[in-house]
Amino acid sequence: MISGYLITILIIIVIYAMLAHSLNIITGHAGQISLGHAAFFGIGAYTSAMLYTEAGFPFWISIPLAAVVAGIVGALLGIPCLRVRDDFLAITTMGINFVVEAIFLYIPFFGGAMGIGGINLPKWFGREMTKPEYFILILVVFFFLLLLDRRMGHSWIGLAWASIREDEQAAGAMGVDVVRFKVLAFILGSAIAGLAGGFYAHFLTFIMPQNFGFGQSIVVLSMVVFGGIGTRWGPIVGAIILGILPEVSRPIMEYRTLIYGVLLLGMMRFQPGGLLGSGSILSRTLQRLSITYGSKGESR
């Protein structure tokens, strides 16, 4: 009997890991800073919530649709966005976040300030899924997403992304269709964020526009950066550590947010590559350890 409390934490962490992973596709693979990623999280959550509560769609259909809708919106927004450069793009993504949140808040069709409630866990085998079963479900889905990411990374898509990340202009000069690959990253990143949003809505059973604002975007971005942008496991590690932090630091609850800010500050100031980025203390230590133990068989 696993405690419901533990399962709750685990589910939240997996959802965040999925979200951080999706942002990493945009930020890490395509090299674009997105400050408004929570917008897609929200679009997925609302899509799934509304299909479920208003149209009566079962979970198994509303979730994939959440990903599809978020991906489509990502494409629509991504294309004009990419006309804008660098820092302008970063702030434009922030702007999109605000506008999306405002739409959820002000248009009564989306529930407005009251939010949407009554979004239950999925049913299977004639009964409602238990929380541990839900956890296994999203873990399996996430696992498949990671496999997919690995395959893409080894394919020409991954190479194209890597070249864009290293030097956009050079890649373009070499014949890489920069815009096309950036948009692809945008779509993929938003779709997965939408998927995470759908899972989130059914877990929390109730969503409000404020859950998907700029603050949430920063939380996700911090996880990616903390773990290491562009690394495969970095965002996941970031999600785990920053996801557990509120639980572990509950005894010192007065200072939690302060610690969070200082942690972020310190990490970027002294280890900008993140926890798993190249050159970080952790990765260097791991390297040294592997060298020491790797050569154990040879010496003496």
Add this chain to the structure above:
Amino acid sequence: MKSRGFLFSFFVLAVLFLAGATYGQDIPIGFFAPITGPAAADGASAKNAVELGLKEVNDAGGINGKKINLIIYDDRLNPQEAVAIANKLIEKDKVIGVVSGSYSGPTRVTAPLFQKAGIPMVAGYAVHPDVTWDPKEKKPNDFCFRNGFLGEIEGAAAAEFAVKNLKAKKVSLIFMDNDFGRAISSGFADRAEKLGSKVLTKQMYKFPGEKDFRPYLTRIKEGNPDLIFAAGYYNEAASIVRQAKELGISSKIMGEEGFDSPKFLEISGSSAEGVVIATNLDRDDPRPLVQNFLKNYRKAYNEDADMVGASSYDAFMILVNAVKKAGTDPKSIQKALLETKDYNGLTGKISRFVQGEVVKPVQIQVVKGGKFHRLGVVDNPEVITPPTKQ
């Protein structure tokens, strides 16, 4: 050697057992509030007031000889955290009852969890209807109770007083865009129109954060209403009241429970004079329960109590009272709460609960001489009785 080791371990076990036993003698009650984060001010108020209540009860010997162990969590106004907290309270801390000192978001998302686990929860001031009502199953969450007013009811009561006592024939509304603001303004507008008044303008502002109300107020001034009904928490309330005075607006200003805070008085200064509010705390209530609370809160925390604190204190006491009557079995506590009749609370006398909502008169206070004083009470059953939903 062996016997000494045996004696020692027996001694340790005995101490642990006694410690555990005495700990087990405590009554675990859960409490959550936004202690850090954007609503830290209200979280602090709620926590302070409930801790005051806790001390009062425990100093007087606790409940039937057992002390209360209040387990406090900070939800940071974040629904995910609230879910984690609820699970912790139910499974790890094994509480027999919970008090919510938080806003609608965290309270609403945890209500179904407490309902499912059969643990009674009393919300101090969270306003969302879904706290006591399950929207999907279309039935009440009968383990969840609310001490505060529903937005619609408070608004309706305010309108009742505004039209009947203050003779307002033309009114303008300004309210925040969250659930409370929308509920209270629609409650006010509906009742006012029913009583024959005209609603000139309805303006909604972004919450939290809006400080500059001059654009809104300048537009309101154009219509020259008899009364402006403003919804906001104390920051917004103070800004609205001050800026209205700055812009030379002469209409009467009426607010709601969000205005009910010494901070509102401090920040608005002299512009608060004459402002009327609908709330649940009557400063001039002669009952010792009220006067002692106000006095003790001031003594303990060096500032005056506000609506958030008073409501949270009351929610705590309602739960404590039920435990006193029914013991520590959550189902019995729930039954006692359901059977509440004419409960003498800090924030008013509760006749009974209707689907978890209070039937309680709405207090009307006015700012006179820089302090809140009683102006009237709305106890028209048509207005204050919560609807019975199907």
Add this chain to the structure above:
Amino acid sequence: MLWQQLANGIAIGSVYALISLGLTMVYGILRILHVAHAGIYALGAYVGLLSFRLVGNFWLSLVVGMAGAAVAGYVVERFLYTPLLHLPRIAPLIVSIGLFTAMEEAFRIVAGPHTLAYNARVGLGDLSIGGFHLTETQILILFVTFAVLIFLWAFLTKTRTGLAMRACAQDPETTSSFGVNVSRIIAINFLIGSAMAGAAGVLIGVYDNQVWPTMGSIPAYKALAIVVLGGLGNIPGTVLASIVVGLAETFFIGVLAIPFPRDAVAFVAMILVLMFKPYGLLGKA
């Protein structure tokens, strides 16, 4: 009513200008999105309030607030941004966000979560011409903003340091090869920008009679939208954008009465402008 709304719009636009100018100057010279600038704005308000409580004079508290903010800005630049200049720009951005979060929490822990009153009176009295009514604090805001803008203009166009600063913003390498101490110029840039933010903090504190820990949250992102709207790094563009946003917000709410969140107006304006002018109103590639 229209005239009154105009006054309201210009007043709030002026405060936006004071905050945004510092941000655009920092971007111009370091290409960093200095989110923590809003934390410095709030710090200015707190420091100003503290000195006002001790001394009781508004003008003194304004100066002290500006000085406190300036020092804070200098510290941030020296110890947090400059060491990270060689890294991809996301690093100083996250540092800034982390710092801003920590500052807001520090304000809450030190000064308490409640709002504090900043009850400064200057004794100017209000001004009324026909239907046009400028309150005392609105006059104050216009006066201070005007003074600051004049000073900035004079500094940037008439002094050598100002000229050096403009050169640095365009091309730091060439400028330093001309013998200009770029590091010193950067420091001065931050000092001036932060001082202006501090002034904005004090003025808003007095305008609303409120100082509270998260007062920097909205300016943090609104100022970003404004500087992008005006053209990142472009000073006249920022002033123009600030007034445009101030007026747009006021007219949306007060005249058109469209229910739309006020803070999103800046972003909508920004996005619309960027579609036609990808570098902002007055910005260049």
